[in-house]
Amino acid sequence: MQLTLRPAIERGRNYAFPAAWAAVLATGVVLYKPLPSVDAAPYLSFGVGSAEAREVDPASLFVLEAEPAALTFVRHELSEPDDVAHRSVRDSSGSHGRFAAPGNAVRRQVQVRAISPRTADELAGFFRDVSYTLTDIRQGEAVPPYKVDRVPADLGSKDGNERKMLFITALLPVILEVNQRVLADREQLLYLRDKLYSTPQMLTAIERIWLDDLADRYDTSPDKIDELIRRVDIVPPSMAIAQGGVESGWGTSFAARTGNALYGQIQAVGRHNVSVPWKPGAGMPQPFTDVGEATDAYVANLNTHPAYAGFRSERAAMRERGEDPDGFRLIGSLLRYSERGQGYVQFVRQIMRENDLRDFDRAKLSGF
Numbered sequence: 001m002q003l004t005l006r007p008a009i010e011r012g013r014n015y016a017f018p019a020a021w022a023a024v025l026a027t028g029v030v031l032y033k034p035l036p037s038v039d040a041a042p043y044l045s046f047g048v049g050s051a052e053a054r055e056v057d058p059a060s061l062f063v064l065e066a067e068p069a070a071l072t073f074v075r076h077e078l079s080e081p082d083d084v085a086h087r088s089v090r091d092s093s094g095s096h097g098r099f100a101a102p103g104n105a106v107r108r109q110v111q112v113r114a115i116s117p118r119t120a121d122e123l124a125g126f127f128r129d130v131s132y133t134l135t136d137i138r139q140g141e142a143v144p145p146y147k148v149d150r151v152p153a154d155l156g157s158k159d160g161n162e163r164k165m166l167f168i169t170a171l172l173p174v175i176l177e178v179n180q181r182v183l184a185d186r187e188q189l190l191y192l193r194d195k196l197y198s199t200p201q202m203l204t205a206i207e208r209i210w211l212d213d214l215a216d217r218y219d220t221s222p223d224k225i226d227e228l229i230r231r232v233d234i235v236p237p238s239m240a241i242a243q244g245g246v247e248s249g250w251g252t253s254f255a256a257r258t259g260n261a262l263y264g265q266i267q268a269v270g271r272h273n274v275s276v277p278w279k280p281g282a283g284m285p286q287p288f289t290d291v292g293e294a295t296d297a298y299v300a301n302l303n304t305h306p307a308y309a310g311f312r313s314e315r316a317a318m319r320e321r322g323e324d325p326d327g328f329r330l331i332g333s334l335l336r337y338s339e340r341g342q343g344y345v346q347f348v349r350q351i352m353r354e355n356d357l358r359d360f361d362r363a364k365l366s367g368f
Helices: 002-032 120-129 134-138 160-198 205-217 225-231 237-248 254-259 291-304 306-320 327-333 342-354 357-362
Strands: 113-115 146-148
Touching (some): 134 160, 146 160, 160 225, 237 327
Parallel strands (some): 113 146
């Protein structure tokens, strides 16, 4: 029997080592297969940059007129130190609704194409080519998903009515794009609020991360869910257009043409994120990379700054009554936006009435 088994054992030894290595290699191949990766950058990124600037005469920056023949620049300098502090604008694109649970109806995002008109005539020609008119929008047509990255430098060469028409037409899609991102966040937030109230134990880790990030972007804490809901909401287009028109002279001021400063925001300290021919200082405008970034910062400012808590409370009260935010009424809560107080509010309302800007509070982006 021993003679019979020995050759078989010897042959088994010859194959045992290669077979063991084959098993290790097979296991290694399986273990080496990478797990699916998740790119966290779109959710956690924020803009960083700096630029040296040259001295410039501050008086030349403040040619900010809604009606250039009748209005001087209205600055809004508040008493609190952080009213004039620089606030970086975080890149929030792609951070809405990504963590929605199955069945959660998250608002679909319209992709908006940026355009870079060099002149006012080129901008007007583009609007004609895509059949985009304010008359059509007032009649219920959707707004084409195009946005300017900056106001043409020669916009001031147009007469008052054409200048205002081009400014309003250019700014409306930008405001609607910002608002649709805010609404997407708001829908997801309301969904998670209801989930926290009903089944808090079912909130996933990734939903908690999203909620923490949203609260951080809106300068509050995730446990203050009601306050967060008050902050995550839109700014009516009528109000944004009117304030942009007043603060930038319908896009003709030096700060608007050079640094996309449309809404009168001030940067007193720190360093600019873009290169402009002026330095931060008392009463100096905050520059932005493009019109979209300026609008993002304007909406974020109204949604987070302590000075505008009354604005957010009034908007929330409208929501509770089942009403859409009304720009004409809400501007009345921004007494601290300008040192002129009630005079500023009355003037902005006059701009809204004269240009029928409330018509655009119902506007929607095409495909939205």
